[in-house]
Amino acid sequence: xxxxxxxPEPLDLHxxxxxxxxxxxxxxxxxxxxFTPAWNLRIIxxxxxxxxxxxxxxRGLETxxxxxxxxxxxxxxxxxxxxxxWWPGGLGKTSNHAIVLAQLHxxxxxxxxxxxxxxxxxxDTHVPLPxxxxxxxxxxxxxxxxxxxxxxxxxxxxxxxxxLMKFAKVEPDGTYVKPPSAKLTYGMVFIRSMIVGQSxxxxxKSCTIAIRYSAVRHQSELRPGEPEPQILNYQTQQHKLFxxxxxxxxxxxxxxxxxxxxxxxxxxxxxxxxxxLPELHALSAGLKAFTTWxxxxxxxxxxxxxxxxxYSRSSALPDIYVEFTPTCTYEGENTVMxxxxxxxxLVKSYRQASVGQRLQxxxxxxxxxxAQRLRPRPVSGGAAPLSTQDLLSLVHLxxxxxxxxxxxxxxxxxxxxxxxxSQEEAWNHSSIDLVRASDAHCHFVVVKLFVxxxxxxxxxxxxxxxxxxxxxxxxxxxADNSGDFLQAGLLTVPQATRVSARIKELLExxxxxxxxxxxAFDLNDRKLxxxxxxxxxxxxxxxxxxxxxxxxxATEVHESxxxxxxxxxxxx
Ligand SMILES: CCCCC/C=C\C/C=C\C/C=C\C/C=C\C/C=C\CCCCC(=O)SCCNC(=O)CCNC(=O)[C@H](O)C(C)(C)COP(=O)(O)OP(=O)(O)OC[C@H]1O[C@@H](n2cnc3c(N)ncnc32)[C@H](O)[C@@H]1OP(=O)(O)O
Ligand SMILES: Cc1cc2nc3c(=O)[nH]c(=O)nc-3n(C[C@H](O)[C@H](O)[C@H](O)COP(=O)(O)OP(=O)(O)OC[C@H]3O[C@@H](n4cnc5c(N)ncnc54)[C@H](O)[C@@H]3O)c2cc1C
Numbered sequence: 030x031x032x033x034x035x036x037p038e039p040l041d042l043h044x045x046x047x048x049x050x051x052x053x054x055x056x057x058x059x060x061x062x063x064f065t066p067a068w069n070l071r072i073i074x075x076x077x078x079x080x081x082x083x084x085x086x087x088r089g090l091e092t093x094x095x096x097x098x099x100x101x102x103x104x105x106x107x108x109x110x111x112x113x114x115w116w117p118g119g120l121g122k123t124s125n126h127a128i129v130l131a132q133l134h135x136x137x138x139x140x141x142x143x144x145x146x147x148x149x150x151x152x153d154t155h156v157p158l159p160x161x162x163x164x165x166x167x168x169x170x171x172x173x174x175x176x177x178x179x180x181x182x183x184x185x186x187x188x189x190x191x192x193l194m195k196f197a198k199v200e201p202d203g204t205y206v207k208p209p210s211a212k213l214t215y216g217m218v219f220i221r222s223m224i225v226g227q228s229x230x231x232x233x234k235s236c237t238i239a240i241r242y243s244a245v246r247h248q249s250e251l252r253p254g255e256p257e258p259q260i261l262n263y264q265t266q267q268h269k270l271f272x273x274x275x276x277x278x279x280x281x282x283x284x285x286x287x288x289x290x291x292x293x294x295x296x297x298x299x300x301x302x303x304x305x306l307p308e309l310h311a312l313s314a315g316l317k318a319f320t321t322w323x324x325x326x327x328x329x330x331x332x333x334x335x336x337x338x339x340y341s342r343s344s345a346l347p348d349i350y351v352e353f354t355p356t357c358t359y360e361g362e363n364t365v366m367x368x369x370x371x372x373x374x375l376v377k378s379y380r381q382a383s384v385g386q387r388l389q390x391x392x393x394x395x396x397x398x399x400a401q402r403l404r405p406r407p408v409s410g411g412a413a414p415l416s417t418q419d420l421l422s423l424v425h426l427x428x429x430x431x432x433x434x435x436x437x438x439x440x441x442x443x444x445x446x447x448x449x450x451s452q453e454e455a456w457n458h459s460s461i462d463l464v465r466a467s468d469a470h471c472h473f474v475v476v477k478l479f480v481x482x483x484x485x486x487x488x489x490x491x492x493x494x495x496x497x498x499x500x501x502x503x504x505x506x507x508a509d510n511s512g513d514f515l516q517a518g519l520l521t522v523p524q525a526t527r528v529s530a531r532i533k534e535l536l537e538x539x540x541x542x543x544x545x546x547x548x549a550f551d552l553n554d555r556k557l558x559x560x561x562x563x564x565x566x567x568x569x570x571x572x573x574x575x576x577x578x579x580x581x582x583a584t585e586v587h588e589s590x591x592x593x594x595x596x597x598x599x600x601x
Contacts, residue, residue, distance in 0.1 A: 042118035046075070047076055047126075048068070051067065054216070056193075067126075072152075073124050078130040084116070087130075090130060090131070091109055092107055096136075103188075103192060105185045105187060113180065114180035119176060121176030122164075124149065127146075127149050127180060128147075130142050130144055133197075135203045135204075141211075144192070144193040145191055145192050147187055148187070149180065161182065162182075165177065165179075170354070171348075196213045221317040221360050222317075225284045228280050228323070228324040229277060232324050232327055233281065236331055237547040237550055238335070238344060239270055240547045241544060241547060241564075243261035243270065246259065246568075247260070262540070271501060271535075279479045308390045310374075315369075316475075317360065318364075319471035321363060325354050328349055328350045332350060343559070345560075368460060372463060376439050385399070391474055398433075398435075398436070415527065430469050431466070433469075433519070434470075438465070441458075441459035469510075494542050504531055505532060507520070507528055508525070
């Protein structure tokens, strides 16, 4: 981050995936042989999993690693055009090694995807090694600082000891030794967990820029004859930006929780206790999808709330968007991640709770819901009284919405099966419900963690303003998803009307603290890199200076006049 902090860089994959994968999957001997030189940037690596034909469907990846006992080597090969590794960051021109995910073949059998360390360029000349065809995949939507590359392997031989063997092993005679759990070779949970914090940072940066700018930008008339007001005084501007501010705080707390949970459970896994891996996978997959989708949309809200200057690169908002938006795709495409959380965790937990199993962790509420279903329903059947002030009751409302949508998805699968569909078809024809259930589950987790965090705040004034933000986050989510709550019988139309009114009150309450709340993120001007979001609010002078520095202004008459306009004029 020598130039712009937080900008994507060719070494991101080396730091964010190559090193962590070694840490998680290398033997002590391999750590010695690879981690030390990689830490010193002698080895520069990437994580080459995705192929031209497959990114999501890991079992469909085609690259092969065939063990040759006669030479004690693996032969790495790209058998088809669609098997060419495609997208890995830093692969095109930067890396001299790659962790290649390939289908392991030994003694005539395929044992699925495993990780292999493959040297791809000469350590001194950086020339591609024999059998290695490597390059950049070409211009992209953004990420221009990163050489996302392609890698075609033509019967490339690597030593037996280049297969990451902390969990699975191949013996010198070619015998395959299974890992303690097949799930250990998936990886990716680390970065998915980190991305939740990246969502919070992207939101914090975007709403800092937009709210500071909205405090210095004056426009139009609120009262005839009076000076033009700050645009932050318009209710619509507050309605756009303050929920983003609330989400930035919410996701900051969730990001901290995700990091702590990753650290705790990966520690258990290193100690041989794999019991919490399903919760970690489901939580990291779901929260990665939930927070990146929300942040992706919110960055655009912030950009558009700054009017024309928001569209200028001087605002930094276009760059924040372009750099953030691929988080919805990489490290697990969001829809697929939501389906993982639903199908591999929520529905499974729902079925366990339905037969009386006591659930732990983030799905424990499903046991409560199952018990509730066994109790006689209240005669009124109507929605419980709604407090637009009591955070704990709102957490409970989100919990019940999540339980309701998990049950709806599980019942949809059951109904499809009863219609005679196969298991696979039944699940596919319920996948919209499954995604909704995951979304609701993650939303409940975020609201609950936000409210739990308040219990740790001692300062009364800080606790009060954070409580207001938490209320706004919960009520805005309720308003935006009122259909779910109405459909589940958790909300009535009069209550929905009260929610909208309460949101307006909260916007007004937050207005005096809005700038202080973004200042509290403590994002300095260098990190924000935004003329609109400057701490000193001196926007116009610096906007003019920024434009004057534009390369196009290096000369008063641009060469295009002489090269194109003048000749064109003479021909007319
Ligand atoms: C050491 C020092 C480090 C210093 C640096 C520290 C920090 C980093 C800081 C700075 C670095 C800078 C930035 C950060 C770095 C990088 C970010 C920048 C760029 C982005 C890079 C992007 C990289 C990529 O995109 S990598 C490729 C990502 N691809 C995917 O995610 C593929 C998605 N698909 C899948 O995961 C799978 O196909 C699937 C959808 C899960 C389906 O798999 P399948 O085999 O079909 O499995 P099935 O659904 O049947 O489930 C079987 C079983 O397994 C369980 N399961 C599945 N996945 C996992 C998992 N990941 N973990 C655990 N368990 C898993 C699943 O629940 C099932 O269990 P069960 O049978 O039901 O019990
Ligand atoms: C900027 C960037 C950096 C990247 N860096 C790396 C890297 O360093 N290393 C690496 O290995 N990869 C990298 N990738 C690749 C990335 O991991 C994949 O693009 C991602 O996993 C999605 O896979 P895909 O592209 O095959 O999309 P697909 O899976 O083809 O998705 C296309 C559509 O199909 C849908 N779909 C797919 N499967 C299902 C399903 N089972 N059910 C329902 N819908 C489904 C998806 O929801 C999506 O709408 C990077 C990608 C980008 C954009």
